[in-house]
Amino acid sequence: MRISLNWLKEYVDIPVDADTLAEHLTMLGLEIEAMDRPGAEISEVYIGQILSIEPHPDADKLVVCRTDIGREDPLQIICGATNMKVGDKVPTAVVGATLPGGFAITRRKMRGIESFGMMCSPKELGLGEDHQGLMILEPDTPVGADARTILGLDDVILDIEVTPNRGDWASMIGVARELAAFYNTPCRIPELRLRETGEAATALSSVTIEDPEKCPRYIGRVLDGVRLGPSPAWLCRRLIAAGQRPINNVVDITNYVLLETGHPLHAFDYDKLAENRIVVRCARPGESMATLDGTVRQLTPDMLVIADAKAPQAVAGVMGGADSEVGEGTSRIFLESACFHPVSIRRTSRALGLVTEASQHFQRGADPEMAVYAIDRAAMLMQELAGARIAPGLLDAYPRPCMTPVIRLRHARANALLGTDIDAETQRNILRRLGFGIGNDTDESCDCTAPTWRPDVSQEADLIEEIARLHGYEKIPVTLPQVRQSEMVFAPHESKLRKLRRLLVDIGLTELVNWTFSSRDNVLRAKLSPEYLDMVTLQNPLSENHATMRSSLIPGLLANAAFNLNHGVERMAAFELGPVYKPLKNNNLPDERMRVGVVLVGPRQEPHWSESLQPFDFYDLKGVAETILDFFDEAVNLCENDLDIFQPGQSAEIQVNGAPFGVLGKVSVAVLKAFDIEKPVYLLELDLKHLLEKPKIHPQFEAMPAFPPCLRDMAVVVDREVPVGKLLAAAAQAGGTLLKKINVFDVYTGEPIPIGKKNVALSLAFQSPDKTLTDADTQKSWDRILKRLEKEFNAVLR
Amino acid sequence: MKEQIEALRREALDAIAAAGDLKALEETRVRLLGRKGRLTEILRGISQTPPEDRPVLGQAANAVKADITAAIEARRNALEAQAESERARAEWVDLSLPGRRPPRGHMHVINQVYDEILDIFHELGFQVATGPDVETEYYNFDSLNTPPDHPARDSHDTFFVKPGVVLRTHTSPVQMRVMEKTAPPVAVVVPGRVYRVDYDASHSPMFNQVEGLLVDEGVTFADLKGSLMLFIHRFFGRDTRVRFRPHFFPFTEPSAEVDISCTVCKGQGCRVCKHSGWLEILGCGMVHPNVFAYAKYDYEKYTGYAFGMGVDRIAMLRHAISSIGHLFENDLRFLEQF
Numbered sequence A: 001m002r003i004s005l006n007w008l009k010e011y012v013d014i015p016v017d018a019d020t021l022a023e024h025l026t027m028l029g030l031e032i033e034a035m036d037r038p039g040a041e042i043s044e045v046y047i048g049q050i051l052s053i054e055p056h057p058d059a060d061k062l063v064v065c066r067t068d069i070g071r072e073d074p075l076q077i078i079c080g081a082t083n084m085k086v087g088d089k090v091p092t093a094v095v096g097a098t099l100p101g102g103f104a105i106t107r108r109k110m111r112g113i114e115s116f117g118m119m120c121s122p123k124e125l126g127l128g129e130d131h132q133g134l135m136i137l138e139p140d141t142p143v144g145a146d147a148r149t150i151l152g153l154d155d156v157i158l159d160i161e162v163t164p165n166r167g168d169w170a171s172m173i174g175v176a177r178e179l180a181a182f183y184n185t186p187c188r189i190p191e192l193r194l195r196e197t198g199e200a201a202t203a204l205s206s207v208t209i210e211d212p213e214k215c216p217r218y219i220g221r222v223l224d225g226v227r228l229g230p231s232p233a234w235l236c237r238r239l240i241a242a243g244q245r246p247i248n249n250v251v252d253i254t255n256y257v258l259l260e261t262g263h264p265l266h267a268f269d270y271d272k273l274a275e276n277r278i279v280v281r282c283a284r285p286g287e288s289m290a291t292l293d294g295t296v297r298q299l300t301p302d303m304l305v306i307a308d309a310k311a312p313q314a315v316a317g318v319m320g321g322a323d324s325e326v327g328e329g330t331s332r333i334f335l336e337s338a339c340f341h342p343v344s345i346r347r348t349s350r351a352l353g354l355v356t357e358a359s360q361h362f363q364r365g366a367d368p369e370m371a372v373y374a375i376d377r378a379a380m381l382m383q384e385l386a387g388a389r390i391a392p393g394l395l396d397a398y399p400r401p402c403m404t405p406v407i408r409l410r411h412a413r414a415n416a417l418l419g420t421d422i423d424a425e426t427q428r429n430i431l432r433r434l435g436f437g438i439g440n441d442t443d444e445s446c447d448c449t450a451p452t453w454r455p456d457v458s459q460e461a462d463l464i465e466e467i468a469r470l471h472g473y474e475k476i477p478v479t480l481p482q483v484r485q486s487e488m489v490f491a492p493h494e495s496k497l498r499k500l501r502r503l504l505v506d507i508g509l510t511e512l513v514n515w516t517f518s519s520r521d522n523v524l525r526a527k528l529s530p531e532y533l534d535m536v537t538l539q540n541p542l543s544e545n546h547a548t549m550r551s552s553l554i555p556g557l558l559a560n561a562a563f564n565l566n567h568g569v570e571r572m573a574a575f576e577l578g579p580v581y582k583p584l585k586n587n588n589l590p591d592e593r594m595r596v597g598v599v600l601v602g603p604r605q606e607p608h609w610s611e612s613l614q615p616f617d618f619y620d621l622k623g624v625a626e627t628i629l630d631f632f633d634e635a636v637n638l639c640e641n642d643l644d645i646f647q648p649g650q651s652a653e654i655q656v657n658g659a660p661f662g663v664l665g666k667v668s669v670a671v672l673k674a675f676d677i678e679k680p681v682y683l684l685e686l687d688l689k690h691l692l693e694k695p696k697i698h699p700q701f702e703a704m705p706a707f708p709p710c711l712r713d714m715a716v717v718v719d720r721e722v723p724v725g726k727l728l729a730a731a732a733q734a735g736g737t738l739l740k741k742i743n744v745f746d747v748y749t750g751e752p753i754p755i756g757k758k759n760v761a762l763s764l765a766f767q768s769p770d771k772t773l774t775d776a777d778t779q780k781s782w783d784r785i786l787k788r789l790e791k792e793f794n795a796v797l798r
Numbered sequence B: 001m002k003e004q005i006e007a008l009r010r011e012a013l014d015a016i017a018a019a020g021d022l023k024a025l026e027e028t029r030v031r032l033l034g035r036k037g038r039l040t041e042i043l044r045g046i047s048q049t050p051p052e053d054r055p056v057l058g059q060a061a062n063a064v065k066a067d068i069t070a071a072i073e074a075r076r077n078a079l080e081a082q083a084e085s086e087r088a089r090a091e092w093v094d095l096s097l098p099g100r101r102p103p104r105g106h107m108h109v110i111n112q113v114y115d116e117i118l119d120i121f122h123e124l125g126f127q128v129a130t131g132p133d134v135e136t137e138y139y140n141f142d143s144l145n146t147p148p149d150h151p152a153r154d155s156h157d158t159f160f161v162k163p164g165v166v167l168r169t170h171t172s173p174v175q176m177r178v179m180e181k182t183a184p185p186v187a188v189v190v191p192g193r194v195y196r197v198d199y200d201a202s203h204s205p206m207f208n209q210v211e212g213l214l215v216d217e218g219v220t221f222a223d224l225k226g227s228l229m230l231f232i233h234r235f236f237g238r239d240t241r242v243r244f245r246p247h248f249f250p251f252t253e254p255s256a257e258v259d260i261s262c263t264v265c266k267g268q269g270c271r272v273c274k275h276s277g278w279l280e281i282l283g284c285g286m287v288h289p290n291v292f293a294y295a296k297y298d299y300e301k302y303t304g305y306a307f308g309m310g311v312d313r314i315a316m317l318r319h320a321i322s323s324i325g326h327l328f329e330n331d332l333r334f335l336e337q338f
């Protein structure tokens, strides 16, 4: 809502400058979106009167004028406009003046004749789009006066944002009323001077409300002898200041009164209404009508319409109809001022996809008392500005009178909620200033009745907010609460997740955060197993590519790898820790569980002068998996499994205690191609649900060994395909109690090892709690291990 | 005999001085002082001399031994120092070459900011609570005093999963979930992703919030002011100015929005703060009695405050990030800056 400060001052005295006012409004809850000073750049423009107009001797399209601006000599000004005549008063910029956009007026020669200024069009002064001709002012405008003052160019426009609870603020009077309460000064609401003549309104028309729920009040007036024409300049200026375009006096007056009172009005051509009467009813099945914007609207029976005896003539509270539009030839008007149920208007406006000035006001709730003032104010202006004769009497159907609740305010409760010490009288005064009725006041409490323009106030807390607001939020003390904590733990996994995130960062991985949207196509491109196609689907997604919630982190990670490689990033070691979603049967919300995904691309290290770069390989990825599972006190068990997403032979399922918790591997060429990636990518995804739920294991102390271990190496040659893991497991089992630790420290293929074989070097640590072991002590154990490896894996000792 | 001793001294000192390295010096020492060395030979010779001469000769021999030992020690020190400096020269390092660093990962800037916010409230005694991203309309709207057709729903352009199920538009539904689970006192902060159908240079359809809720006997608006001012001073610095101004939220009454003095221009007015000197960073208020009614909390006995802030916006302000789009693009060249 754009508030003209000059206009606002007609309703209330403002004791401060514009900037301070903006601050005060802000602290009252009216947010200032912008402050506009439309004429700030304009200087040295005065009201001039044209004394003579002579043709330019050397230019057909120019004339030479002499214009009096109240100085000793009239100015000689060359002008290209044609709409003026001698005696007209026009805004005149003298030499040295500046106009919007920094345009400066200088003395210059035009086709040989000097010009000492410029007479302005509305557009040149930033007062609208009209640049066809000069801005001709009213004949009584004083010559020589500063045009800034006369034309309101010294105005300040405050663009305020009105919160949805305060429909009353969407009007000049509403804002003025608030300021009057704040500054504790009276609010001046324009006086009504109506002269009613002729036949009574009740004889000319009638109003029937069929649905009082949707329309609790409907007021009409009949006006005769209306002469359509342009509005006077002052009215046009105000509409322009408010961001509107003047149309004709009747339309402009309804718009003006809407700006002033916040109450939407509608004018029907009385003679186009069948039987000249109004029926407020719901649309009949199959009914349609053409609205003012020229569109034919299909109506449904839950939509309220304003009909005549036969057909709908307006979508109630949203838009008028084309059939009964006021236009050329209109002389009698039926003026409407009504209250509609906000929800009904909201639904209709949504269903029709039609948001109008009126619908926005009605959605916030209308003031049934302001409805009366607004229609009388409009009738008065039509009488004054459009020559209307007003038929005596209101047609006022008011089946559901507005009931304002009586709300008890306990003064101590207000202070207890706010943490303040505001005395009872101050509290009551604040409410009185805001228009509340106060009764039954005692030291402890009072009964409050909200004014009709405050439907948002329905309980004590609302009154307390009013007290806080007018008292000033800045005056409320600042204290720290004694925070008492509940026994219950609400997010038991949060701290584990934070620690895991920190751990992954500390081992050198960078964290990714993707949108959680995905699509079925993403799952197919990544060749994930079909269960991932079971996705949570959005009804109104941003795009096809964001049509579902993700079922896996992997497509996002692949897209991130592609993006980075395409942007010249050579190395990527990154992870994402976030939820995936899966629909559940019945009416349950989807399953949401945390997963971790890891992506490795490019060299293992950042480039360094001391060594050559080695690419990431499978064991880097496995090492990350081991680190993550170690964090949860679990060991990694990889189960070879040729998944479509990975390259065969480097593709595995991660099992924990026999259950599949995730996958890892080297991404297959086909999937890389689908994501436009040309470098090897290693990927891991691990479901954390069960790991997070595992109780933490607290390691139990074991005494440090008293005697040193006896370390021995064993190198055996086995077939290349023998998994070293199995070799180690067998050796550990065969080693007996003396064998404390077994490590593989080398795996070698190539000369002199025969083709198809590999050399595996094991280091064995034997240890006894009772003595220092010698090689001889460990020989039995050693022999058992060797024999087992020979038997089980055809191992040959080297 | 005396001459012999003197000759040994001269000869020995020359030999010691001539020893070019520690190995040669050791050979010299053995030759002079060893079991079969020259000095031993002389001492043996003294035992052949007349007894009356022996004390004098013995004294002289001991003096030579001491001199030789001292000379060897001095020479050894000198040679050792020389060897050390040669080694040092050989092992000279170029200080200007880059060091070998362990790999460094970067936590996403959003999570860094989350951590810092949550840590401050943790210190104040709040615990973390979480809730689902896919949420019922009941928790997201109805139970927060935002019934269907409430105009406040217009400002939340909601993603729908199916009738009655939405992507949460704010973290506030977790308030109700927590209150349903326990009686007061309640003190929680709620981090989480939230969603709105809004995508342009300054809006992301997924973004991040932290919600706070404190319910107990005697919680006041003054407490709300105090808690949030403490948070703001910790997070943005002690010299940050704070402004609470009235606002409207369906689930709080009274409600406020909180502005801080612009972090870019310090309140002088710039493009970031739209020349107002202030930046809006959070919304808050006293929990609405209707919300308590949904939670079956006694509004006469308990009061509470709630607040919510946009983590993305706070991260962008702190790090001068120009577009919210960067936060979710996952460009490593961006992520590694933080």
Ligand SMILES: [Zn+2]
Pocket: B262, B263, B264, B265, B266, B267, B268, B269, B270, B271, B272, B273, B274, B275, B277, B278
């Ligand atoms: Zn600024």
